[in-house]
Amino acid sequence: MKNKSSQTPFTLRPILVSLFNVNSFGHKLAASLAVMVILLSTLTTAGLGAPAADPEAPQEAQATFTAQRIESPKLFHWMNSHSMRVDSTTNHNAHIVYGGDNLYYARYTGTEWAVTVVDNNPGVGMYASLVLDANNRAHISYYDTRNGALKYAYYDGANWVIQTVDRPTAALTFTDGEGDGLEAVTDEREWGYTHPSTSADVTESGELGEPVTVEVPEEIVVSPVESVDPETLEALNAAETVAPSAVDQVPVTGVGKYSSIGLDAFNHASISYYDEVNGNLKYAHYTGTAWDVRIIDSTGDVGQYTSMVLDSSGNPSISYYDATNKDLRYVRWTGTAWDFEKGIDTTGDVGQFTSIILNSSKLPRISYYDITNGNLKFARFNGTAWSILTVDTAGDVGQFTSIAVDSSDVAYLSYFNKTNADLKYAKCTGTTCTISTVAATDILGMYTSIALTGSSPRISFYDSVEGKLKFAFPSGSGWTIQNVDLAADVGLFTSVEVDSSNNFHVSYFDDLHDDLKYAVYAGTWQVQTVDFTGEVGLYNSLALNSANQPRISYYDATYKRLKYAFWNGSAWTLQIVDPTAEVGTYSSLALDTAGNPRIVYYDDKSDDLKIALWTGTQWVIRRVDSEGVVGKYASLAVDTANNLHVSYFDETNHRLKYGKGAPDGSAWVFQTPDTILETGAYSSLALDGLNRPHIAYFADDGDNLKYAFFNGTGWAAQEVDTVGSVGWYASLDVDAAGSAPIV
Numbered sequence: 001m002k003n004k005s006s007q008t009p010f011t012l013r014p015i016l017v018s019l020f021n022v023n024s025f026g027h028k029l030a031a032s033l034a035v036m037v038i039l040l041s042t043l044t045t046a047g048l049g050a051p052a053a054d055p056e057a058p059q060e061a062q063a064t065f066t067a068q069r070i071e072s073p074k075l076f077h078w079m080n081s082h083s084m085r086v087d088s089t090t091n092h093n094a095h096i097v098y099g100g101d102n103l104y105y106a107r108y109t110g111t112e113w114a115v116t117v118v119d120n121n122p123g124v125g126m127y128a129s130l131v132l133d134a135n136n137r138a139h140i141s142y143y144d145t146r147n148g149a150l151k152y153a154y155y156d157g158a159n160w161v162i163q164t165v166d167r168p169t170a171a172l173t174f175t176d177g178e179g180d181g182l183e184a185v186t187d188e189r190e191w192g193y194t195h196p197s198t199s200a201d202v203t204e205s206g207e208l209g210e211p212v213t214v215e216v217p218e219e220i221v222v223s224p225v226e227s228v229d230p231e232t233l234e235a236l237n238a239a240e241t242v243a244p245s246a247v248d249q250v251p252v253t254g255v256g257k258y259s260s261i262g263l264d265a266f267n268h269a270s271i272s273y274y275d276e277v278n279g280n281l282k283y284a285h286y287t288g289t290a291w292d293v294r295i296i297d298s299t300g301d302v303g304q305y306t307s308m309v310l311d312s313s314g315n316p317s318i319s320y321y322d323a324t325n326k327d328l329r330y331v332r333w334t335g336t337a338w339d340f341e342k343g344i345d346t347t348g349d350v351g352q353f354t355s356i357i358l359n360s361s362k363l364p365r366i367s368y369y370d371i372t373n374g375n376l377k378f379a380r381f382n383g384t385a386w387s388i389l390t391v392d393t394a395g396d397v398g399q400f401t402s403i404a405v406d407s408s409d410v411a412y413l414s415y416f417n418k419t420n421a422d423l424k425y426a427k428c429t430g431t432t433c434t435i436s437t438v439a440a441t442d443i444l445g446m447y448t449s450i451a452l453t454g455s456s457p458r459i460s461f462y463d464s465v466e467g468k469l470k471f472a473f474p475s476g477s478g479w480t481i482q483n484v485d486l487a488a489d490v491g492l493f494t495s496v497e498v499d500s501s502n503n504f505h506v507s508y509f510d511d512l513h514d515d516l517k518y519a520v521y522a523g524t525w526q527v528q529t530v531d532f533t534g535e536v537g538l539y540n541s542l543a544l545n546s547a548n549q550p551r552i553s554y555y556d557a558t559y560k561r562l563k564y565a566f567w568n569g570s571a572w573t574l575q576i577v578d579p580t581a582e583v584g585t586y587s588s589l590a591l592d593t594a595g596n597p598r599i600v601y602y603d604d605k606s607d608d609l610k611i612a613l614w615t616g617t618q619w620v621i622r623r624v625d626s627e628g629v630v631g632k633y634a635s636l637a638v639d640t641a642n643n644l645h646v647s648y649f650d651e652t653n654h655r656l657k658y659g660k661g662a663p664d665g666s667a668w669v670f671q672t673p674d675t676i677l678e679t680g681a682y683s684s685l686a687l688d689g690l691n692r693p694h695i696a697y698f699a700d701d702g703d704n705l706k707y708a709f710f711n712g713t714g715w716a717a718q719e720v721d722t723v724g725s726v727g728w729y730a731s732l733d734v735d736a737a738g739s740a741p742i743v
Helices: 230-237
Strands: 014-018 035-043 063-071 084-086 094-099 103-108 113-119 124-132 138-144 149-155 160-166 174-176 220-222 249-251 255-263 269-275 280-286 291-297 302-310 316-322 327-333 338-345 350-358 364-370 375-381 386-392 397-405 411-417 422-429 432-439 444-453 456-463 468-475 478-486 490-498 504-510 515-521 525-531 536-544 550-556 561-567 572-578 583-591 597-603 608-614 619-625 630-638 644-650 655-661 669-671 679-687 693-699 704-710 715-721
Touching: 084 124, 084 444, 084 456, 094 138, 094 444, 094 456, 094 468, 103 124, 103 138, 103 478, 113 149, 113 160, 113 478, 124 269, 138 255, 138 269, 149 269, 160 255, 160 269, 160 280, 160 291, 255 316, 269 302, 269 316, 280 302, 280 316, 291 302, 291 327, 302 364, 316 350, 316 364, 327 350, 327 364, 338 375, 338 386, 364 397, 364 411, 375 397, 375 411, 386 397, 386 422, 386 432, 397 456, 411 444, 411 456, 422 444, 422 456, 432 444, 432 456, 432 468, 432 478, 490 550, 504 536, 504 550, 515 550, 525 536, 525 561, 525 572, 536 597, 550 583, 550 597, 561 597, 572 583, 572 608, 572 619, 583 644, 597 630, 597 644, 608 644, 619 630, 619 655, 630 693, 644 679, 644 693, 655 679, 655 693
Parallel strands: 124 255, 149 255, 255 302, 302 350, 350 397, 397 444, 490 536, 515 536, 536 583, 561 583, 583 630, 608 630, 630 679
Antiparallel strands: 014 035, 035 063, 084 094, 094 103, 094 124, 103 113, 124 138, 138 149, 149 160, 160 220, 174 249, 255 269, 269 280, 280 291, 302 316, 316 327, 327 338, 350 364, 364 375, 375 386, 397 411, 411 422, 422 432, 444 456, 456 468, 468 478, 490 504, 504 515, 515 525, 536 550, 550 561, 561 572, 583 597, 597 608, 608 619, 630 644, 644 655, 655 669, 679 693, 693 704, 704 715
16 A cells, blocks of 8 residues: 555545465465455544654554455465365266365366355355265365354255354454454464463373363254356456455464364264364264364374374374474374374474375374475384385475375375475385376465375365466376366555545455456445556556546556556556566555656666656656665655655665655655664655655564654654564555554
8 A cells, every 4th residue: 555645534544455475485375365445434643643742652543443345256275185085976076175265165077167155154164174975975174264163064965054063162362354364374384383281181091081062053054055167267256346345353263273074984073173272182073963072182282284084983093283392193092092192203393284094904194294304204004113204305395295095005195395386296105105296387286185086196286376276187197187266366566545525446456367456435346457468557556636536556567667547537548657677666656736647666677766757748757766776665745835755765775765856856855764774665655734754664673663754853763563573564644633643
């Protein structure tokens, strides 16, 4: 969001939020996909002012927020190693469960993938695990992020029946946010959660602890949603009119992550899962009338990356990660007691991304990730002892692993090559493993799940660049890959304005289609595609003229140039502002008193800050600053005399910089508002009623949010927030009273 010089009271100004995850490759993960606008409804006058009464102790503004979705395409996140199964029909068709915004179920009909929405409650579907009964009907365990709860759904032949299995009993902390996959999958090795110590519910001898009482609501019967052909998915996601929907608070922690499901001979479900609130491994079994929920292991922080399989007698075997000791753990129910194996692999940090299966002799086989060495490992039990095989050591490999075994005890493993972002596959006979790459374009191989048709593997996985759930099977000497379903990534590089009628206008980048989009709210959200030629719309900035018509500056990534779009009342007109190659990132747009656009932007080729000014007939380009590497994170405002004000980052000197120029873009005078090094990224600038600049920005030296303002004689800078890593993507405005709230 880029702030403008508008003096509209802050109580009427919106805050636009773009939620997304960035993985360790620097690519956006198609995880949080909704464009959202958060509307500030009330604010006290105790916000930051100019000048502040006490710069060392800024007062905290209290506000009430509501949130609406503008566009909300599908979200896929954290499918597990048992999210795909093949049925017992002649064709052995595949079935896959997945979700994050809703719970989805896809099955292959023999000619196409049919997709059903099982649970359309917001924020459900992560950690989905699937098992098929004797009638090939789906039974699914999954996580409800809104309620921090474990849920279960099954198809009874006519309808989907949904139950809540377990929910937190202790008070939870909540966060304001969309709630659809808040966990950032940047590097799974960083996952860890320190819980207060709890008394063990399971003795070391394996004696079962007391059952946990869980209130289960009445079953919810949901009629099946009409299946969607994959070719129509993109069209469905492109709806142009979207009614607003409220977005409420979501729990930070809960119970039900990393779930794994199985069925006994009576089609009664058993589920292993992680209680994040208490750091326990839990197990739930449906007796036919109620859920029997028990704590299996509470010795430290245990239960992440759980995987479960039932034997022919319905007894569970569970592999999981001990985050306290950083070990792989295994437990099984003998029929009378829980039998723990704690020393399977204790070398280094091992045991994340576990996947377990039993061979024909009911002996467990476990694939898992060696975090310390970045290797894929395979543990086998022969009836008396465990043996460990390191399957793959080429690079950082082994995350998102899944295992299957055939009748000859040959193991088949799918997994992610983090070094090359590839999907890999290993076939292990005894201690000899044959390794191959299934897919190597884009970032492929996250959230893998493998199943067998005889001795032929089937693998589901996620393509995070294209935002697609995919399915692979051997074909000749290679692999055939199908698209199952499509997620979308919209709402990046957002910018927002409020018109004179208090309607909201938003510009943003649709990463799925690589388009610049614009939305206006007047009771409902109306969405338009502004520019779709190539990859366009990054670093966009929005302004409104006196007729409330939108103007947008943005970056054309295909041709690496700055562009400008304006609405004339009936159509969009597009212009190339600066045709020079490698210019136009970090653009910020403001209009002068006559409505003429002024755009500051970064010249990546010369490392300069530039400005483009529209004269009424043509664009005039000037260099604002060329001293070193300057111009990133620029924010522009135009005062009542049409003078130009810009804040930006001086990368050479590692400082925030400010410039004031004449209306024609000449006679620039520069100042350093904050002399502390490593400050000035993500700057946002606004002017008060005296045309004095106020700037919010990020201080990298302490990961803090800072604020600087010009008091008429000099600059005053202060820290606003120092708790955690704060201050990225800050947005500042100045209201009519001179207060400067920051979000």
